[in-house]
Amino acid sequence: MTGSKIRLYVDHDLASGQSIALTREQSNYLFAVMRLEAGTQVSLINSRDGEYLADIVVANKKNGILVCQDQVKPLLLPPDLWLMFAPVKKDRTAFIVEKATEMGVREIVPVMTDYTHFDRIRWDKMDLQAVEAAEQCGGTYVPGIEMMEKLSDVLANWPAERQILFCDESKVGEATSLKDLPVDKDASWAVLIGPEGGFSEAERDLLRAHPNTHAISLGPRILRADTAAIAALTLWQTQLGDWG
Ligand code: SAH
Numbered sequence: 001m002t003g004s005k006i007r008l009y010v011d012h013d014l015a016s017g018q019s020i021a022l023t024r025e026q027s028n029y030l031f032a033v034m035r036l037e038a039g040t041q042v043s044l045i046n047s048r049d050g051e052y053l054a055d056i057v058v059a060n061k062k063n064g065i066l067v068c069q070d071q072v073k074p075l076l077l078p079p080d081l082w083l084m085f086a087p088v089k090k091d092r093t094a095f096i097v098e099k100a101t102e103m104g105v106r107e108i109v110p111v112m113t114d115y116t117h118f119d120r121i122r123w124d125k126m127d128l129q130a131v132e133a134a135e136q137c138g139g140t141y142v143p144g145i146e147m148m149e150k151l152s153d154v155l156a157n158w159p160a161e162r163q164i165l166f167c168d169e170s171k172v173g174e175a176t177s178l179k180d181l182p183v184d185k186d187a188s189w190a191v192l193i194g195p196e197g198g199f200s201e202a203e204r205d206l207l208r209a210h211p212n213t214h215a216i217s218l219g220p221r222i223l224r225a226d227t228a229a230i231a232a233l234t235l236w237q238t239q240l241g242d243w244g
Helices: 024-033 090-103 123-137 151-156 201-209 225-240
Strands: 007-009 019-021 041-045 051-059 064-073 081-085 107-112 163-167 189-193 213-216
Touching (some): 007 024, 024 051, 041 064, 081 090, 090 107, 090 225, 107 151, 189 225
Parallel strands (some): 007 041, 081 107
Antiparallel strands (some): 019 064, 051 064
């Protein structure tokens, strides 16, 4: 029964009995676009409290009020995995954000690399894409999207315990295995995907010299960055993450 309900991400705390004032955009979506009426229900998520059913109490096109009923799902936090990638063209970046959210990452970390080329980045859109993907896929968590920094700066300030799965196109064709990684099962991770132009030699040197980096191949063919992101997240999730 909960599956058919509209799912909405809100900033508020969720708890039984909690009332929630909707924003103008949310009210417009629920009551003008979806034409929901007072007395019906929606599902709410907020990245912290799981999923709650909520009754629609006020249903105006510019404002609305919901009241939370029961929790229907506990919070399912994705594993402590970041997707670090060099933004590509607008549509492909949107695709990467959407897929990473569906596949389960904690944070999305855009990095500027030597060969990164992109149109103007719409950060507000990236947040929205992550929210819509979480609403649609039954998730209870929306990954945070970090501000973009240079890859070399990110590596210089890298958290000591976080491992990096470096998808290195120069290893194309080598065997791919995460089985023999010399790190413990509960380590935190980041998957790193380069831009369409690949990594520069200087970046590759920096990455190889970094103590937390594990370079892998993604098979015998060069993948586009968006395909590589999905392939690497699938590998990581099946072997080290919460798919198993
Ligand atoms: N222009 C580059 C390819 C870049 S592909 C070249 O021709 O060499 C974009 C990114 O996807 C790469 O930087 C890498 O992170 C990842 N990638 C694509 N195919 C890969 C493969 N077979 N093995 C490892 N990483 C790969």
